[in-house]
Amino acid sequence: MTQKIDNLTSLRCFAAWSIVFYHLQGVVLPMPSMPQFALGVSFFFVLSGFILAVVYNGMTWADLPRFYLHRIARIWPVHLFMMAVVMFLFxxxxLLSEFWRPVILLNAVLLHAWIPQSGHVFSMNPVSWSISTELAFYLVFPLLVMFRPVWKSVSIVALLVGLLLLGIDRLGGPIVSSPPWVNSVEVFILQNPAIRLLEFAVGVLAGDLFVRRGALSRRGGTVLEMLVLATLAVFVLSNGSVSAWLGASLSPVIGLWYGQSGGLLVFAALIYVFALQRGALSAALKCRPLVFLGEISFCTYMVHYPIILYGRKSAWMDQAPWQVVALFVVLATLVASWLVWYSVERPGRKWIAGLYSPAARRDREVLRARLEAD
Structure with missing residues (x-):
């Protein structure tokens, strides 16, 4: 299935800007941090699994080169560009530092979030940890969808993640903030792909169910959408208290995991229902401005934090009224998102993805034949 689902693209906009808002709290906005706004990352993980399962339904081993090339085209151009921007600004x-060289190399190849140390995970462009985690998801994805039925593969992932959390609870010691270059249980639970894989896998399962669904009536679509949004609201509003209760009554490890990853089923239901496009709410999400903001949402996610950091570095944020600073950050993020999307993401994806096109293969074969003839 290759049909674009515009309302899911629009939902990406809300997730990206929730993360922008999360990073503005306490830095620009005079308010205590509300960690629920960071749940946008978990939504992205579930959505990524869902979309890939829909697009690559029926994937075979022969599709692997195209799949991985398209994944590289999806994330690396913007990532490498923002790495260069961050290095230039900060x-x-x-590169001349012997200490930073391996850190920069790990960032460039998107392996930095695989090391459970905050110094590595949040180095360079801090938000890029999530696409480092996504890289691991891409490596596992073919195994999830090519070994049928998908629910068995996802069940194995759930079992392994559960056992890993149990092992951390028994052996990991107390969950405390660790120095930047020391292994951290907290960082492992919150950022490591071994733990976050379950969210992606649940998205894959939801996408597989979506592809295999039977004919459905369009009646009651709006009610269903409102119901799933109400469920989302209950989860978000109760997330902090439930996380604290789980941490106190069951295990700090489970409480910490739930605080960031516990909405995986709610997000999967939300994505599934809106992908059906049966109600008035999903129809409203197809409006062009929202779809466009969703299309540039990856760039929004990647550019906003360096903008905030640079503003703090230049110290003008501390002198201007917070309303002016917040407006500037929002506008600068919007403009920078569009510029990077237009000049880096789109042409970068097109060029890299084109390397595996039939025309490109024919050109390479002609060139190879000429070289052999010479």
């Missing part, structure tokens, strides 16, 4: 001589 540490232009970082």
């Amino acid at each position: 540490d232009p001589f970082g």
Whole structure:
């Protein structure tokens, strides 16, 4: 299935801007941090699994080169560009440092979130940890969808993640903030792909169910959408208290995991229902401005934090009224998102993905034949 689902693209906009709002709290906005706004990352993980399961339904081993090339085209151009921007703005001589060279290399190849140390995970462009985690998902994805039925593969992932959390609870010691270059249980639970894989896998299962669904009536679509949104609201509003209760009554590990990843089933239901496009709410999400903001949402996610950091570095944020600073960050993020999307993401994806097109293969074969003839 290759049909674009515009309302899911629009939902990406809300998730991206919830993360922007999360990073503005306490830095620009005079308010205590509300960690629920960081749940946008979990939504992205579930949505990524769902979309890939729909697009690559029926995937075979022969599809692997195209799949991985398209994944590279999806994330690396913007990631490498933002790495260069961050180095230019904050540490232009970082490559000359013997200490930073391996850190920069791990960032460039998107392996930095695989090391459970905050110094590695949040180095360079801090938000890029999530696409480092996504890289692991991409490596596992073919195994999830090519070994049928998908629910068995996802069940195995759930079992392994559960056992891993149990092992951390028994052996990991107390969950405390650790120095940047020391292994951290907290970082492992919150950012490591071994734990976050379950969210992606649940998205894959939801996408597989979506592809295999039978004919459905369009009656009651709006009610169903409102119901799933109400469920989402209950989860978000209760997330902090439920996480604290789980941490106190069951295990700090489970409480910490639930606080960031516990909405995986709610997000999967939300994505599934809106992908059906049966109600008035999903129809409203097809409006062009929202779809466009969703299309540039990856760039929004990648550019906003360096903008905030640079504003703090230049110290003008501390002098201007917070309303002016917040407006500037929002506008700068919007403009930068569009510029990076238009000049980096779109042409980068097109060029890299084109390397595996039939025309490109024919050109390579002609060139190879000429070289052999010479």
